[in-house]
Amino acid sequence: MPAYPLRALVLRKTKLGETDLILTLLAADGHQVRAVAKGARRSKSHLGARVEPFSVLDLLLHTGRSLDIVTEAETFATHDALRADYDRTMAASVVADLLDKGSVEGQSEPQIFDMALVTLDVMETAPVEKLEPLVLAFLLKALAMHGYRPSLDRCAACGGEPGDGLAFSVEAGGVLCESCLEEGNGAQSITGAARDALRAMLRAKMADVPQIEMTPALLTEVRRLVRAYTGHHIPARLRALDFFMAQGR
Secondary structure (H helix, E strand, C coil): CCEEEEEEEEEEEEEECCCEEEEEEEECCCCEEEEEECCCCCCCCCCCCCCCCCCEEEEEEECCCCCEEEEEEEEEECCHHHHHCHHHHHHHHHHHHHHHHHCECCECCHHHHHHHHHHHHHHHHCCHHHHHHHHHHHHHHHHHHCCCCCECCCCCCCCCCCCCCCEEECCCCEEECHHHHCCCCCCEECCHHHHHHHHHHHHCCHHHHHHCCCCHHHHHHHHHHHHHHHHHHCCCCCHHHHHHHHCCC
16 A cells, blocks of 8 residues: 655544544645544554544555555644644634535645635634634635635626615625626625725734734624625535524624
8 A cells, every 4th residue: 555644633533433533624735634543542553643633644554455555644734723622723724624525635725725824823813802803814815715705896797886775795705896786686785884894804914813803793794604605605604603603693
């Protein structure tokens, strides 16, 4: 069995048999890998303590018939603080869930890996009240990296000036002018402040997202728009996002 090294982020682990785990990983080039960590559930296994969700590992994998086999694992980043705090665990779980549902075996997207690591780093130390803006910004940026960047400066339907009477359509892919709004497109209202907040999230580095000021009312509007946009472009249900938003948000 050929062996190969891999730096990867652990997205999910699933029990296999009595002692093994199946790991869902995001490789450094952005493609998804599923591998078996044999014996990882044994009480004395050194491997089991390292393959926790949100950890970044330097792995040695051997190619298997259906799933590759983890033979060595060294920790690059533990992100222990994300697992030690309930709110941070829930926020980081949204990141992992989106990457799990949005990444594909054999299809690379290197930028998404780097952004995910920065996002998890920031979530470890950000004030708890800034976790939701970080989650929303990550969703928006990840969709943009996959080709679904919302049009916020021009009408998503005709490319013209959107004007003052703003509307947002997830089907059309952004804001609409009044002429295109009359044609339907399942549009919903969006204020100028919300459009500015979405712009700021897309332009900001993840480390700077906590500095974006939003009132509770504005955050509620941005949440509604980003959730609708994410739900339209990610066909699989993001249970972690549903759970995170259900916690009093």
